[in-house]
Amino acid sequence: MIGPRALSTLAVVATVAVAQQFTDQVPVVDLGGGGPFVESGEVGSEVHLSYADVEVTDVRPAQYLAPPISTDLARVAGGVWMVVSVRLSATTQPVRIQNAWLVDPHGREYMASTRSSCALNPRVATGVVTYAVFCFDVPTDRLEGLRFRIARGDHTVGRTDDDDLADVDLAVSARDAQTWADTTKAYLAVDYSLEPLELQEITLTETGS
């Protein structure tokens, strides 16, 4: 015979199970975590986010990037430097862009380089265009189909969920990927500015060592 205590225990377990089924089906409390709101675009067209407008204006490969101080050593890419020029303007209030990254057709993500001396997390003023250049060191066999992504939330710690994110197809074709992998170009690295930035191709000289 089942005693009253056992019946009470069964009742509690049953109630919890039914409640679990209910909360699984109905989003009683939405705590977010639904992923970012992706706004897609192409090179040369503006992507409108809730907090900023973003336009990729140029993409080019490089083997070397030289820091602004001319006596510092140039940085050679492990693969290829993907140099992405971007126009940014905040829509309602100044915004700090936390990350820019590339993603390949397999979903693998490539973070912007710190040692390149290019832009990392530019501060963007409201209504004023900020010009930024982001640089990524990407393996030579993974250039085709890359997309550029940028957001104000820190992507490295999963803070881009439930917020706008710009996703721009860099239109790197198979032919581009083949020729870009062999590039020997060297540019002077730049980060960001309120003045338009022009990439300056340079000639490197060897040090005595």
Add this chain to the structure above:
Amino acid sequence: MTDREVVTGSSSRRGRVRDFVSNRPNPQKLGVLGAALVLVTAPFGGLQSVAEEKTQPLELGQRIDIGPFYVTLEKVTQVSDLEPAVSPDEEGTKLVVLKVVVVNHSDRAEFSNLVRDAIGADHSGLVPWETNQGIPLKVFNFDDATAYNEYINPGQTYTLALVFQQDPGTDLDLVTFAVHGYSFREVDPGTLEPNTWILDSPPLAEGHVPIEVKP
């Protein structure tokens, strides 16, 4: 009729169990409790076997999977200077350079510090750097001699130079190196930070390797 005969059947069973348990020595009780806990945690992996990580003898050219990266120690060299990358804080102090090839074999960009922090040494004659004394190894890109401290993107390969300062009187035959691995933690329960790598112990590989001496 005895007292034992007048108690109900269920009470009698419960009493016998209670007597049986109370008569067990404490080590047996603890053992049974431990076994019960393992069974209770079975749905969460409590019965999964613990992988036995045996420390391998360290060798030059041996590719070691430390978690996000393959690390291959190619060469160890003692030099007096490593210009233009770095010089010792004081003249006479030696520099030991570990040339390692690093491959990010994962699908995510991972920070290069994971390589630096996976390397240990014993009887190394370590002389701390004047700046950042708690970090014995400075890291440079072998191909351009610049400091290297950033994300290594997936699929990317770098040759890095890990450099520490060494007392010139150190017996190089006694120096041993260790390479540790990492375990992936999806969410750190302390900080709630996602995707962290936790350094494992003991090391994956450890031992003495030849140290080439250059003036």
